[in-house]
Amino acid sequence: MHLPSGTYSDSYQKDMAVIHTRWQWFLFIAFLLALFLFPLFGTTSLVHLLNSIGITLIAVLGLQILTGYTGQISLGHSAFIALGAYSSAMLSAKLGLPFFLSLPLSGLTTAVAGLLIGLPSLRIKGFYLAMATIASQFIIIFIIGHLKITGGPYGMSVPQAKLGSFIFASERSYYYIVLIVGIIMTFVALNITRTRVGRALIAIRDNDLAAELLGINIFYYKLLSFFVASFFAGIAGSLQAHYITVIHPEQFNLTDSIWYLGMIIVGGMGSITGTVFGVGFMMILRELVDIASPIVASSFPAIGGSAFAALGQIVFGLVIVLFLIFEPRGLYHRWEMFKAYYRLHPFSY
Amino acid sequence: MRITRNSRWLMLLLAVTLLLISVTPACTPKQAKTIKIGQTMDLTGPIAASGKILVEDGQWITKYINDVKGGLDGAKLEWLWADDAFSPPRTISAFQRMKEDGIVVIIVQNSTSALALTPIAERAQVPIISMNAEPSSLYPPGWVYLAFPTANADLFVGALTFIKQNWKGDQPPKIAIMGWDNSLGRSTLNAKKYWEDLGIQVVTQDFLPPTAVDWSTPLVKARDAKADFIFVSNSHPASEFVLRDAERLGIRGKIPIIMNGISVQIDDSIDAAGALTEGIYWIIPWNLSPDTAGIKEFMEAQQKVTGKEPRLRSSSMHVWGALNVATEAIKRASKNVGVDKVTGAEVKKALDSFKDFDTGGITPPITYGTDNRRGGSAVWAYQVKNGRVTPVSKQITVPFVKP
Numbered sequence: 116m117h118l119p120s121g122t123y124s125d126s127y128q129k130d131m132a133v134i135h136t137r138w139q140w141f142l143f144i145a146f147l148l149a150l151f152l153f154p155l156f157g158t159t160s161l162v163h164l165l166n167s168i169g170i171t172l173i174a175v176l177g178l179q180i181l182t183g184y185t186g187q188i189s190l191g192h193s194a195f196i197a198l199g200a201y202s203s204a205m206l207s208a209k210l211g212l213p214f215f216l217s218l219p220l221s222g223l224t225t226a227v228a229g230l231l232i233g234l235p236s237l238r239i240k241g242f243y244l245a246m247a248t249i250a251s252q253f254i255i256i257f258i259i260g261h262l263k264i265t266g267g268p269y270g271m272s273v274p275q276a277k278l279g280s281f282i283f284a285s286e287r288s289y290y291y292i293v294l295i296v297g298i299i300m301t302f303v304a305l306n307i308t309r310t311r312v313g314r315a316l317i318a319i320r321d322n323d324l325a326a327e328l329l330g331i332n333i334f335y336y337k338l339l340s341f342f343v344a345s346f347f348a349g350i351a352g353s354l355q356a357h358y359i360t361v362i363h364p365e366q367f368n369l370t371d372s373i374w375y376l377g378m379i380i381v382g383g384m385g386s387i388t389g390t391v392f393g394v395g396f397m398m399i400l401r402e403l404v405d406i407a408s409p410i411v412a413s414s415f416p417a418i419g420g421s422a423f424a425a426l427g428q429i430v431f432g433l434v435i436v437l438f439l440i441f442e443p444r445g446l447y448h449r450w451e452m453f454k455a456y457y458r459l460h461p462f463s464y
Numbered sequence: 465m466r467i468t469r470n471s472r473w474l475m476l477l478l479a480v481t482l483l484l485i486s487v488t489p490a491c492t493p494k495q496a497k498t499i500k501i502g503q504t505m506d507l508t509g510p511i512a513a514s515g516k517i518l519v520e521d522g523q524w525i526t527k528y529i530n531d532v533k534g535g536l537d538g539a540k541l542e543w544l545w546a547d548d549a550f551s552p553p554r555t556i557s558a559f560q561r562m563k564e565d566g567i568v569v570i571i572v573q574n575s576t577s578a579l580a581l582t583p584i585a586e587r588a589q590v591p592i593i594s595m596n597a598e599p600s601s602l603y604p605p606g607w608v609y610l611a612f613p614t615a616n617a618d619l620f621v622g623a624l625t626f627i628k629q630n631w632k633g634d635q636p637p638k639i640a641i642m643g644w645d646n647s648l649g650r651s652t653l654n655a656k657k658y659w660e661d662l663g664i665q666v667v668t669q670d671f672l673p674p675t676a677v678d679w680s681t682p683l684v685k686a687r688d689a690k691a692d693f694i695f696v697s698n699s700h701p702a703s704e705f706v707l708r709d710a711e712r713l714g715i716r717g718k719i720p721i722i723m724n725g726i727s728v729q730i731d732d733s734i735d736a737a738g739a740l741t742e743g744i745y746w747i748i749p750w751n752l753s754p755d756t757a758g759i760k761e762f763m764e765a766q767q768k769v770t771g772k773e774p775r776l777r778s779s780s781m782h783v784w785g786a787l788n789v790a791t792e793a794i795k796r797a798s799k800n801v802g803v804d805k806v807t808g809a810e811v812k813k814a815l816d817s818f819k820d821f822d823t824g825g826i827t828p829p830i831t832y833g834t835d836n837r838r839g840g841s842a843v844w845a846y847q848v849k850n851g852r853v854t855p856v857s858k859q860i861t862v863p864f865v866k867p
Contacts (some may be wrong), residue, residue: 160560166552203830260645268646269600270576285587359552361580366552405558409545428508429548
């Protein structure tokens with residue numbers, strides 16, 4: 116990674132720091148301030164969009180740790196989000212637990228379930244693991260859709276998040292929950308990847324046989340990876356459940372699991388910053404397609420509105436394919452190239 | 465890439481121009497007053513086949529209301545639509561955007577979206593007209609209104625009543641239920657009390673995922689249980705798969721098959737399955753007789769606006785009904801407060817005032833009120849004879865199957 120000209124590290128802590136200079140601190144704090152002040156200026160639909168991006172980001176961070184850092188392909192991430200949503204809903208609605216208690220508990224519940232789903236990863240990998248995770252996607256959703264306690268195929272209502280007597284009923288009030296939880300989870304994800312655990316996960320991704328020969332317990336670290344990824348998914352599911360206030364088995368489908376993988380491909384595999392870029396890019400792209408479809412359809416009435424709505428699916432698929440061909444390292448790599456150019460301009464040395 | 469001083473200035477100029485364009489209000493001619501109705505439908509999800517028809521019909525019906533009927537008390541109707549892919553979060557996103565565009569009522573395609581949208585629409589004071597609804601979204605009465613159709617469970621009760629009315633056997637009739645393994649398919653189970661009261665025996669209950677293409681297992685189970693009728697609750701194109709498998713197993717023509725006519729697109733089924741639909745029954749929550757005033761208006765409107773041979777698709781009644789109810793409510797609100805002051809809250813008040821609203825005979829007169837949100841309250845049985853949808857029953861009044 117290029118540092119700004121004249122910046123150097125003379126200690127391990129400085130070398131491992133994420134933010135190196137005062138200017139970077141200033142930008143970071145300004146960015147956080149902008150995020151905190153956004154609901155005061157943004158429209159309700161933009162705040163809702165940011166809420167959706169925040170919740171999806173938390174889920175995809177987990178998938179990035181599992182797939183991007185550990186190399187375990189998972190096509191069942193949407194089912195883990197469903198587990199988080201339903202466990203949080205049941206803890207709140209049936210047991211009466213407050214939201215701020217059911218949030219971490221649902222994460223833990225999902226993480227334990229993730230351990231069970233992750234067991235096949237000890238024996239199979241690559242394509243076969245992907246198939247196993249697809250199976251888990253269908254099995255989990257089938258079970259949820261057939262239990263009376265979860266409301267079966269009708270779904271269930273979820274109480275809104277409350278703190279004392281204050282109810283987080285509006286998009287703007289809920290934004291702050293999503294923002295704070297999102298910042299914490301991003302911080303946790305970033306630091307996992309910078310520790311011994313993260314290095315072990317990367318070693319397993321790069322060559323699990325060599326990692327094992329080096330003394331890394333791949334049994335332990337693979338399961339830990341599933342545990343962490345499922346925890347993130349559970350947190351995201353809980354946030355979504357208490358935000359939308361209605362959950363339904365059909366909300367959590369295989370298509371979403373595939374799109375989450377697409378987001379980490381577009382953003383950059385093996386990069387937390389890339390996850391932010393990928394989620395933001397794809398969700399904003401989807402929003403733009405949803406806005407543009409009716410407008411374009413009205414200009415070409417003979418073709419039919421549904422054709423333009425289906426264009427959205429084509430656009431997403433095309434974006435993923437183009438990134439795989441032309442920028443396989445994702446938006447994060449482009450960002451690094453831009454920073455390198457900016458910092459070295461006009462000289463390179 | 466070298467960035468020269470000139471190109472830097474050019475880039476700065478471009479950025480400033482874009483900024484000015486984005487903040488300067490567009491200079492457009494003064495527009496007539498516009499009243500906006502929002503609609504979400506599934507165009508890319510599991511029931512996209514239905515959504516496609518809604519878009520096509522919604523466009524010409526809007527044109528008909530504006531160009532032929534003169535709009536809404538001098539105001540132009542603008543119909544905004546968006547794809548929600550059967551996903552409640554996307555329904556909410558679409559609603560938020562449309563609310564900022566100034567919609568006064570939102571029409572949604574399915575019950576799950578209606579349920580998820582309810583607290584948000586209530587906060588935004590915009591009533592929801594749902595094209596399909598389960599009892600949980602209609603009861604207790606709130607901001608969700610069902611337009612023309614009955615709820616799925618009510619329609620099944622209509623099917624049971626039709627069977628009872630026409631049953632000539634000595635033993636109680638036996639019915640096999642099959643459908644999608646979701647709220648649409650399983651809604652039939654809410655009517656347990658009714659089939660017990662009517663003395664009808666349900667011999668099998670089978671529900672398959674919406675992606676299922678092979679319906680042999682439930683059909684064979686129905687045959688082996690010696691069912692007298694088979695009731696199918698899914699949607700196009702799954703309905704054609706059922707008919708194909710029934711034909712292959714020799715069941716079609718031997719055991720009468722009754723389809724749920726809210727979701728199943730009869731016309732698309734006839735187009736796709738052709739002769740396989742011969743003799744199949746549909747229970748539909750509207751009167752499709754060409755003599756009905758409402759149907760005559762629909763056909764004439766379609767011909768006038770599209771210039772093509774009008775086509776009566778049963779699923780078109782979803783949009784026709786929803787837009788009729790919505791525009792009537794807007795007109796009433798406009799009469800009360802003036803066209804410039806119509807808001808969602810006023811439209812809701814107008815909807816609550818519906819008493820015996822005449823739908824041109826397509827459904828019985830609609831009455832909402834503070835304790836009722838169900839639109840239609842009757843069904844009709846049809847059968848395909850010589851490729852044509854033919855009525856085989858009079859109006860069958862159905863109760864509201866509460867959760």
